[in-house]
Amino acid sequence: MRTTTTASQLIDDLVDANHVLVDRGVLDAYGHVSGRHPDDPEKFLIARNLAPGLVTAADIQVLDLDGGTDDERPSYLERFIHGEIYRARPDVHSVVHSHSASVIPFTISNRPLQAVWHMAGFLGEGVPVYEIREDAGMGSDLLVRTPELGAGLAASLGEGAVALMRGHGSVTVGDSIPHAVWRAVFAELNARALAVAVGLGEVTPLTAEEGIAAAKSNYGQIRRPWELWRAEARAGRRG
Numbered sequence: 556m557r558t559t560t561t562a563s564q565l566i567d568d569l570v571d572a573n574h575v576l577v578d579r580g581v582l583d584a585y586g587h588v589s590g591r592h593p594d595d596p597e598k599f600l601i602a603r604n605l606a607p608g609l610v611t612a613a614d615i616q617v618l619d620l621d622g623g624t625d626d627e628r629p630s631y632l633e634r635f636i637h638g639e640i641y642r643a644r645p646d647v648h649s650v651v652h653s654h655s656a657s658v659i660p661f662t663i664s665n666r667p668l669q670a671v672w673h674m675a676g677f678l679g680e681g682v683p684v685y686e687i688r689e690d691a692g693m694g695s696d697l698l699v700r701t702p703e704l705g706a707g708l709a710a711s712l713g714e715g716a717v718a719l720m721r722g723h724g725s726v727t728v729g730d731s732i733p734h735a736v737w738r739a740v741f742a743e744l745n746a747r748a749l750a751v752a753v754g755l756g757e758v759t760p761l762t763a764e765e766g767i768a769a770a771k772s773n774y775g776q777i778r779r780p781w782e783l784w785r786a787e788a789r790a791g792r793r794g
């Protein structure tokens with residue numbers, strides 16, 4: 556589903572992704588989305604330290620995988636999430652980091668965030684939870700403030716699509732910005748549906764095979780919601 560070929564197109568997608576993720580309840584004043592540089596896999600593009608709903612093309616910075624940049628404007632404190640996942644996962648071309656409230660219960664309980672809906676088959680039978688105490692001890696502010704903590708989170712993510720962060724939020728990855736956005740939206744909606752279902756009674760999750768089959772089918776349909784959500788976000792910005 557990779558269609559972005561130039562830095563200019565990637566910046567357009569990144570700006571739209573910020574607004575789409577706000578519209579869909581994945582990002583609020585916090586969280587961020589990035590895209591790997593199309594011409595230099597050792598760099599990525601991400602907004603400067605700014606609420607996602609306010610991001611324009613002029614706010615996009617180019618960072619190296621260590622989080623460094625020539626841009627003098629402040630960068631996100633947790634930029635190391637992105638750099639270390641890009642370093643560990645050559646297949647990943649976009650990363651979303653969210654603090655959305657819907658996933659928090661699954662980061663602090665023994666209930667796995669598993670696929671219960673065909674739209675979220677990519678979650679499989681459950682996603683990993685990164686315990687920052689293993690790398691930062693018992694007194695951290697839970698933020699991924701260093702490359703070492705970013706590497707710990709990337710290791711927890713492994714080859715998966717989503718990792719939760721205990722008491723903090725989540726990361727979602729994809730092979731393009733639309734792919735990562737699509738996954739982040741449906742991980743969020745699956746979390747809400749699962750939390751409701753747990754309150755109703757016994758839950759029937761997808762089997763591993765159903766999750767794989769559903770994810771494969773949905774992968775071919777990512778452009779449809781992306782084009783809708785982007786159009787709605789752009790219409791909202793004009794208003």
Ligand SMILES: [Zn+2]
Nearest residue numbers: 633652654724
């Ligand atoms: Zn965070």
